[in-house]
Amino acid sequence: MKIRIDHIAKIEGHASFTADIVRGDIKGARVKIEEGARFFEGILRGREDEELPEIASRICGVCPVVHNLTGFKALENAYGLQIDETSILLRKLMMLGQLINSHALHLFFFSLADFFGFKTDLQLINVYPESTHDAIKVRDIGNKIVEIIGGRSVHPLTPSLGGLRKAPDSNKLKELLNDLKNNLELAIKLGELFTKLKYPEFYRETSYVSLYNLDEYAIYNGNINVGKLNLKPEEFLLLVNEFQGPDKVAKRTKFAAKTYMVGALARLHNNRENLNPQAKKLLEKSGLKFPCYNPFYNILAQAVEIVHCFEESIKLLELLTIGEIKISLPKASKRTGEGIGTIEAPRGTLFYSVKIKEGIIEDLNIITPTAQNLANLEGDLEEFEHIVGFKDLNREERADKIKMLIRAYDPCVTCSVH
Amino acid sequence: MNKKTEKPIIAILSLTCCEGCQVAIFDLGERFLEFLTKVNIGDFRLIEGLPDVSKYDIAIVEGTAITKEQQRRLKIIRNKSKILIAIGACACVGGPQEIKDYRGNKNRIIRRIYPNIRGIDNPNVKSVKEMVKVDLEIPGCPINKNEFFDLMSKVLESGEIPEIPQKPVCEECPRKNKNCLLLLGKPCLGPITLAGCGAPCPTSDFPCDGCRGPRKGINLLAIKNVLKVKARLKDKEIEMLFERFGEKNEFLKANKKI
Numbered sequence: 011m012k013i014r015i016d017h018i019a020k021i022e023g024h025a026s027f028t029a030d031i032v033r034g035d036i037k038g039a040r041v042k043i044e045e046g047a048r049f050f051e052g053i054l055r056g057r058e059d060e061e062l063p064e065i066a067s068r069i070c071g072v073c074p075v076v077h078n079l080t081g082f083k084a085l086e087n088a089y090g091l092q093i094d095e096t097s098i099l100l101r102k103l104m105m106l107g108q109l110i111n112s113h114a115l116h117l118f119f120f121s122l123a124d125f126f127g128f129k130t131d132l133q134l135i136n137v138y139p140e141s142t143h144d145a146i147k148v149r150d151i152g153n154k155i156v157e158i159i160g161g162r163s164v165h166p167l168t169p170s171l172g173g174l175r176k177a178p179d180s181n182k183l184k185e186l187l188n189d190l191k192n193n194l195e196l197a198i199k200l201g202e203l204f205t206k207l208k209y210p211e212f213y214r215e216t217s218y219v220s221l222y223n224l225d226e227y228a229i230y231n232g233n234i235n236v237g238k239l240n241l242k243p244e245e246f247l248l249l250v251n252e253f254q255g256p257d258k259v260a261k262r263t264k265f266a267a268k269t270y271m272v273g274a275l276a277r278l279h280n281n282r283e284n285l286n287p288q289a290k291k292l293l294e295k296s297g298l299k300f301p302c303y304n305p306f307y308n309i310l311a312q313a314v315e316i317v318h319c320f321e322e323s324i325k326l327l328e329l330l331t332i333g334e335i336k337i338s339l340p341k342a343s344k345r346t347g348e349g350i351g352t353i354e355a356p357r358g359t360l361f362y363s364v365k366i367k368e369g370i371i372e373d374l375n376i377i378t379p380t381a382q383n384l385a386n387l388e389g390d391l392e393e394f395e396h397i398v399g400f401k402d403l404n405r406e407e408r409a410d411k412i413k414m415l416i417r418a419y420d421p422c423v424t425c426s427v428h
Numbered sequence: 429m430n431k432k433t434e435k436p437i438i439a440i441l442s443l444t445c446c447e448g449c450q451v452a453i454f455d456l457g458e459r460f461l462e463f464l465t466k467v468n469i470g471d472f473r474l475i476e477g478l479p480d481v482s483k484y485d486i487a488i489v490e491g492t493a494i495t496k497e498q499q500r501r502l503k504i505i506r507n508k509s510k511i512l513i514a515i516g517a518c519a520c521v522g523g524p525q526e527i528k529d530y531r532g533n534k535n536r537i538i539r540r541i542y543p544n545i546r547g548i549d550n551p552n553v554k555s556v557k558e559m560v561k562v563d564l565e566i567p568g569c570p571i572n573k574n575e576f577f578d579l580m581s582k583v584l585e586s587g588e589i590p591e592i593p594q595k596p597v598c599e600e601c602p603r604k605n606k607n608c609l610l611l612l613g614k615p616c617l618g619p620i621t622l623a624g625c626g627a628p629c630p631t632s633d634f635p636c637d638g639c640r641g642p643r644k645g646i647n648l649l650a651i652k653n654v655l656k657v658k659a660r661l662k663d664k665e666i667e668m669l670f671e672r673f674g675e676k677n678e679f680l681k682a683n684k685k686i
Contacts (some may be wrong), residue, residue, distance in 0.1 A: 019477030024446055046444035046494025047548055048525040052537035056670060064637075065672065068524050071448020071570060115454065119475060126498045130476035133467065136460065146457045153455055163455050164448040164570040168632050183435030258547040413477075424447050 015409050017044075018416055020131075021121040021295070022072050023423025023424045027412060029391065034401060039391035041384060044261040045427040049160060051374045059085055059345060059369050060171055066164050066362070066376070071427045072115070074165045075108040075156055076355040082169055084362040088349025089171075089342040097173030097337045100159050102230050103326050104166065105353070106319040109156025109229070111163070112150060112356035113274070113312040113319075116420045117204065118145035121309050124414040125207045141203060148197050148316065151189055158182045169284055180335055187327040190320055197320045198288055204313035205296035209306045210411065211398035211408065213292075214390050216269060216303060219246075219382070220277035221354050227277070227284040227318060228334075229354040235280040243352045247361060252377060255384060260426040262385040263377060269386040272358025273420065274311035275302065286321035289314050296397045305390055305416045312356075345369040355379050357420050380426040387419050436584065441469040441505060443498045443556075445523060448570040449516035450474055456573050463577070466584060484509040486583065489556055490516045495549045499559065503685035506560040511583065514556040515576065516630055517569035521641040522674025531669045553674060557669050569673055571637035572625045585588040594643045595623040602628045609635045615669055616658040620679065621648040639680060640672045642658030642682035 014030045015027040050069055054062055067074040079101055086093065093101075118141070123134045135142045153163040159167030159178045164200045168174045172182075173425075207289030222240060223232035234246040242250070246412040264270075278285075279300060282293065293314045298307060346369075351362040358379030365373035394400065395413060442450060454460060454474070470481040477636050487509035493499040506512055517523050528534045529552050538545050556562055564583070566576055575592075582590040597618040598604050609616040609630055616635035618627070630664040655661045661669070670676040 017473065017477070019473040020475065022444070024473075027661070044495070044497065046498060047527075047538070047540060047542075047549075047550070048444065048494075048523075049528055049537055050524070051541050053524065053527040053531065055537075056531070061672070065524050065527075068446050068448070068569065071446035071451045074446070074448060111455075115451075119454075129478055131467075132476065134462065135464070142461070146461065150457045153457075158640075161634070162628045164452050167629055167634040254542055254544055257546065258542070293584070370440070424445070427444075 013409060014414065015107055015413060018413055020123075020124065020422050021417060022070070022425070023235050023427070025416075025421070025423050027391075027416065031395070034395055036392055038255055039388050040392070041388055041421075042257045043255070043423055043427055047259045047427050050269050050428045051247055051376055054371050054374050057269070057371055059366050062371060062374070065074060066424065069376070069378070069391060069420060070425045071164055072112055073108055073355050073357070073425070075104050076360055077164055077249065078169055079105065080351040080353045080360050080362045082171060083351030083353065084364045085171055085351075085366065086349070087351060088347035088364055088366050090347070091172050091340055091342055093173050093340075094338050098230065099267065099326050100174055101169065103323060103330075103355060104156055104159045104169075105229055106323045106326070107152045107159070109356050110152025110316055111149050111156065111317045113316050114145055114149035115355075117312055117316070118142070118200075119307060120420070121417050124410070124417060137363060141200070142149060143186065143202050144196050147193060151193055151377060155186060158186055170339060171342065172332050175339065177337050178333045180331060182194060183327055183335075184331050187324065187331055190324050190327065193326070194288065194317075194320050197317050197380055198292060201292045201313040201317045202295070205292065205301065207356055209304065209310070210414065211304070212375070212390070212394070212415070213398065214305075214393050216271045216367050216386055216389075217265065218279040219265070219270045219272050220276045220280045222280050222357055223284070223350060225284070227258070227281045227286075227322070228254050229410055231352075234352070234359065236270065243350045243361065247363065250377070252381070260384060260423075261381045263382045263383055263399045269389045270382065271305065271381050271386045274315050275305065275308040276358060277354060278311045278314065284319050285314070286325070288321055291320035292317050305415065308418050308420065312420070325368050357425070358382060376428055378425040378428060380422045383421065384426060387416065387421070390415060435466060435468045437470040437481060437483065438467040438485045439469075439487045439488050439505070439509070440474070441471060441487060442473070443489065443502065444479050444494040445476045445516065445518040445521070447490065447636045453576065453626065454572040456577055459577055463580070482508060486511045486512045486513060488515055488517050492518045492525060492553050492555065493559060494525070494551065494553065502559055505537055506656050511563045511589070512560065513564045513583075514568060514569050515566045515569060516560045517639045517641075517673040517675070519556045520567040520654050521678050522553045522555050523569070524673060526674025529553055530667075530676060555674075566592075567622065567640040574626070575624050581599065591626030592622065592624050596634050596643055597621045597623050597625065597627050597630070597640075600625070600627040601631050602627065609633070610654060610658055613658050613660070615652070615661055617669070620648070620651050637669060637672050638675050638679070641673075641675045641678045644682055645684045646679065646682050648679060650684040
């Protein structure tokens with residue numbers, strides 16, 4: 011029997027799915043990317059260094075902040091530029107805003123309807139009007155953070171080589187702090203909704219990869235944790251194999267010939283001791299046990315992260331609203347070198363490697379979270395007949411469960427084809 | 429008649445792009461929810477996976493048609509829609525994916541990325557209006573969500589196609605009377621770029637790079653001279669700046685004939 015899903019709705023970008031079921035066993039599970047290639051790594055060669063973050067931010071309209079900042083981080087790493095503390099705090103805040111708005115979109119508008127068997131969010135909105143408004147409010151706050159610091163919510167403008175070109179208005183930051191404090195309860199309430207859902211039972215062991223930092227829930231810097239290994243980004247990139255997938259346009263990756271998972275669930279695995287108190291409480295309340303090799307819980311992990319991001323934003327804004335905001339923009343003394351930028355994007359670790367000669371981009375490689383997750387997702391789908399209750403499902407219900415797993419990964423197809 | 433059937437059928441559709449314009453529509457938040465109550469959704473994959481309907485009153489299209497399947501789909505969309513609105517830099521002027529078409533051998537570019545280039549579509553990138561008839565363009569990278577909301581409200585209220593006033597970004601720029609970025613030596617394309625964005629870039633000290641494409645009747649020679657003298661750009665650098673969102677061919681077309 012062939013399973014074929016032509017258009018998977020409620021993910022970023024276009025993808026389809028095919029597999030065969032041979033005597034109850036799933037074979038040849040493939041997520042096919044149906045997006046045109048834009049060749050970002052090619053069109054940027056020969057262009058000026060500072061065009062990299064600006065143009066590369068157009069890889070993704072859902073997570074432009076992380077593409078933009080990772081581009082700058084790679085350049086700053088190549089030039090040995092040191093960024094001042096305040097600029098780092100502001101950049102981190104932008105990322106927290108990005109995580110909040112991206113997760114809120116995925117949790118409420120992409121994934122939640124699956125748990126109720128709704129085919130459209132319009133049903134969800136009608137049945138749960140209050141939660142809809144809560145989700146919109148939470149998402150708005152994420153957007154507002156990015157807007158106030160970055161200049162606008164999609165494709166930020168203020169990040170610059172060495173820091174930020176413009177400091178935000180301190181009154182607006184105070185306003186933002188109030189908004190966050192007033193709505194922390196709402197974020198927790200939304201999070202609690204996701205602790206009460208019934209997650210499908212499925213299990214496949216994998217390695218969880220994310221940034222790791224002893225002092226904080228790492229999103230902006232740190233080494234790379236791969237299961238129990240802790241590697242420098244350059245070491246990780248040497249060991250990772252990036253290859254063209256069967257659909258040609260999207261690449262996949264493996265680490266030591268094995269698939270691995272990045273994203274919210276991976277971050278919780280590697281970093282949960284550093285979660286803020288309310289997020290920790292929510293995680294405890296959910297009863298989630300680690301290690302957790304059920305990828306459906308990536309959804310719950312995102313809900314926990316939203317709460318963490320609210321708390322973290324409050325912490326950072328309390329520091330930033332003490333006095334005047336002063337930022338400096340150090341100049342690069344040389345514009346030749348090789349560098350790596352890494353960041354935790356909403357969907358997982360994002361890598362940029364660049365080679366620059368006298369200010370001109372000579373070489374560029376970008377590894378996106380979805381490119382890394384695709385092989386792991388396909389590995390899960392290959393074993394999907396082991397999901398509890400699979401043999402009792404009819405054709406349509408099986409397709410719905412498969413779509414639900416694909417959505418749980420929160421794939422960003424536009425990112426995977428760059 | 430059932431009141432519900434009087435609501436226009438709207439489709440929000442995406443071709444190859446970053447999908448940031450759909451995100452910008454989502455970013456309308458409560459206003460987006462209100463918008464949903466005024467229309468029937470014919471197709472909007474970000475919120476539903478229902479079977480497609482046969483006709484749209486209004487199709488809103490972002491992105492460029494790169495794969496053969498997308499090119500086929502775009503023609504179908506046009507045929508089944510009364511009004512087709514192109515949104516964003518990709519749909520209106522080609523987007524950054526068009527850069528490769530200005531950069532010589534485009535197969536050389538893709539060989540550096542993909543070991544196996546068979547099966548990868550690599551046509552010349554075209555804006556939506558170069559492929560099918562477009563009734564309204566709402567440009568920008570991303571679109572200005574407020575402008576989108578206002579224009580859509582006008583379309584929904586009157587059924588007529590509104591026009592975006594032919595003004596330069598400078599008219600909306602808070603720096604127009606002091607600290608003009610161009611006069612400070614920054615490569616700003618505000619004078620030749622169509623307003624309506626609200627000038628978020630120069631507001632953030634970021635020079636306008638023309639994502640909305642040209643206003644009518646620009647003087648390219650004049651802006652090139654200013655970019656050379658004030659911003660000290662060389663000819664090649666000016667060309668590359670004009671290419672950033674694929675808008676170079678549009679600038680050439682909009683140039684005032686002297």
